[in-house]
Amino acid sequence: MRLTILTGTALMAMAFAACNNPDPTPAMPPLSMHDMEMSYSVDPANSNVKWSGTMVGVMSHSGTLKFSDGTITTKGEQLTGGEFTVDMKTLSTTDSAYARPGSPQGTHEMFMGHLMSPDFFAVDSFPTAHFKITSVNGSTATGDLTVRGKTNPEQVKDITVSCDSANVKASGTLTFDRQKYGVAWTSPMKDMVLSNAIELKVVLTGTAK
Secondary structure, three states, X not given: OHHHHHHHHHHHHHHHHHHHOOOOOOOOOOOOOOOOEEEEEEOHHHOXXXXXXXXXXXXXXXXXXXXXXEEEEEEOOEEEEEXXXXXXXXXXXXXXXXXXXXXXXXXXXXXXXXXXXXXXOOOOOOOEEEEEEEEEEOOEEEEEEEEOOEEEEEEEEEEEEEEOOOEEEEEEEEEEEHHHHOOOOOOOOOOOEEOOEEEEEEEXXXXXX
């Protein structure tokens, strides 16, 4: 009888405890960086575009451009979206192929003035260029590029992304046909052919919003 009473008492105590201390809902594991979509603001001071173009058979030109603003979205280390604005008035050169010793046409100032003129990028009329991502497939992003007020679909290829909860760095390459955007200057010299392809190597850094 004593054993029966003790057993019954123990069972009642267990039941009482269960009623007053229901099992909590199991905690969900914290989301990892691979599960979360992150949004970052582009840091213009530490981001740039390196451009290059070729005068076939004669010389190549290269230079840089700066961003004025932009956003990047990622999931893990996969780019998922973004849009970026380039300040065309920051156009600069990093080569010296414009120099022609003894020629008044070979100064840096004249070369830069030509690039910024209506023959090329018409920066006074079109001070910015823009790219907005519309889709991403692996390491390739498709989007709308706007240069000189004209918009066409283009692709950024060979994209790499490294990021954490605070910072992101992304890079890729975009090559576009300048003729589609009205950058239509042609050389008056028949042996000098300006390539229609302009290559942009993009490097973006940003901080989490």
